Amino acid sequence: MIKQKITDNSLINHLANIETDKIDIFLLNKGTVRGALLHGTKMINQMRVNHNLGILETLTLGQSYMGAGLMTSMVKGNDRISFAIECGGPIKGLSVEASANGNIRGYLFANPIPITKPVESFDLSPFFGPGFLSVTKHLESSKQPFTGQVMMQHGRIAKDLANYFLESEQIKTAFILSVYFDKEGRSIGAGGLFLQALPGAKDTALESLEESIEKMPSLGKYFATGGSTHKLINESFKDFSPEIIGEKPVSFNCECSKERFTSFIASMDKADRDEILKNGPFPMVTTCHNCGTDYNFSKEELQAVFSN
Numbered sequence: 001m002i003k004q005k006i007t008d009n010s011l012i013n014h015l016a017n018i019e020t021d022k023i024d025i026f027l028l029n030k031g032t033v034r035g036a037l038l039h040g041t042k043m044i045n046q047m048r049v050n051h052n053l054g055i056l057e058t059l060t061l062g063q064s065y066m067g068a069g070l071m072t073s074m075v076k077g078n079d080r081i082s083f084a085i086e087c088g089g090p091i092k093g094l095s096v097e098a099s100a101n102g103n104i105r106g107y108l109f110a111n112p113i114p115i116t117k118p119v120e121s122f123d124l125s126p127f128f129g130p131g132f133l134s135v136t137k138h139l140e141s142s143k144q145p146f147t148g149q150v151m152m153q154h155g156r157i158a159k160d161l162a163n164y165f166l167e168s169e170q171i172k173t174a175f176i177l178s179v180y181f182d183k184e185g186r187s188i189g190a191g192g193l194f195l196q197a198l199p200g201a202k203d204t205a206l207e208s209l210e211e212s213i214e215k216m217p218s219l220g221k222y223f224a225t226g227g228s229t230h231k232l233i234n235e236s237f238k239d240f241s242p243e244i245i246g247e248k249p250v251s252f253n254c255e256c257s258k259e260r261f262t263s264f265i266a267s268m269d270k271a272d273r274d275e276i277l278k279n280g281p282f283p284m285v286t287t288c289h290n291c292g293t294d295y296n297f298s299k300e301e302l303q304a305v306f307s308n
């Protein structure tokens with residue numbers, strides 16, 4: 001992966017003066033509710049510059065990255081979790097993958113998202129339309145990945161992820177996903193919250209938690225103004241005996257490389273090889289959809305690859 005440089009000096013200074021990106025994992029109500037709070041402002045900005053995204057695209061893919069990142073609080077080791085949306089609206093769909101160590105990558109099916117008039121709100125439901133959301137868990141302990149799928153009920157990533165867990169796994173879950181932009185369109189704050197009932201959770205306690213969530217500040221705006229994950233957990237859930245049990249980094253990262261793409265090219269059949277060498281174009285550009293990285297291959301490089 002090649003990380004593109006963020007060139008906006010104002011944004012660079014802002015990112016240098018806020019809390020680092022991370023996920024705090026915690027328990028509430030004597031271990032009957034598990035939670036994760038994600039700060040991802042730097043991640044979202046690196047994602048944005050690598051994929052060359054506008055505001056609408058940053059909002060959509062940024063919420064998706066944070067949703068996937070929050071779900072890694074349920075996996076460990078070399079486990080991975082991914083989710084995809086296929087829909088009939090202008091967004092068309094998206095695919096995002098997150099590993100247990102906090103590396104997240106993924107892409108929009110349509111970039112830019114085609115729109116016919118200026119965006120008037122951050123309600124994404126008109127851009128999704130009818131569709132399906134699927135979640136896949138790649139667990140080291142399982143021989144095959146497990147995939148569950150539900151229809152999109154809301155057209156809002158946070159609500160549809162929560163609905164997935166309720167319908168597919170019968171677990172009460174809540175998500176908040178927030179990206180905050182300044183007047184110039186910079187994404188200066190991004191955060192997400194995940195809460196999930198565990199065995200022993202009482203309905204009355206969950207109802208009280210819902211009330212506490214509604215009183216929380218906008219996570220994107222909170223982190224944009226220098227907010228702390230620890231402080232937010234302890235203050236927002238002070239009546240539920242919060243216990244922070246873990247912390248891990250989160251970042252936009254992809255394991256692609258020119259060497260990997262070289263292997264893909266080397267496996268092409270002879271007819272395709274001959275066609276490329278004869279007609280080009282050169283350099284041949286290959287792109288990783290997950291991170292937006294381009295890898296260029298000159299004619300001489302391709303001749304060397306094909307000769308082996």
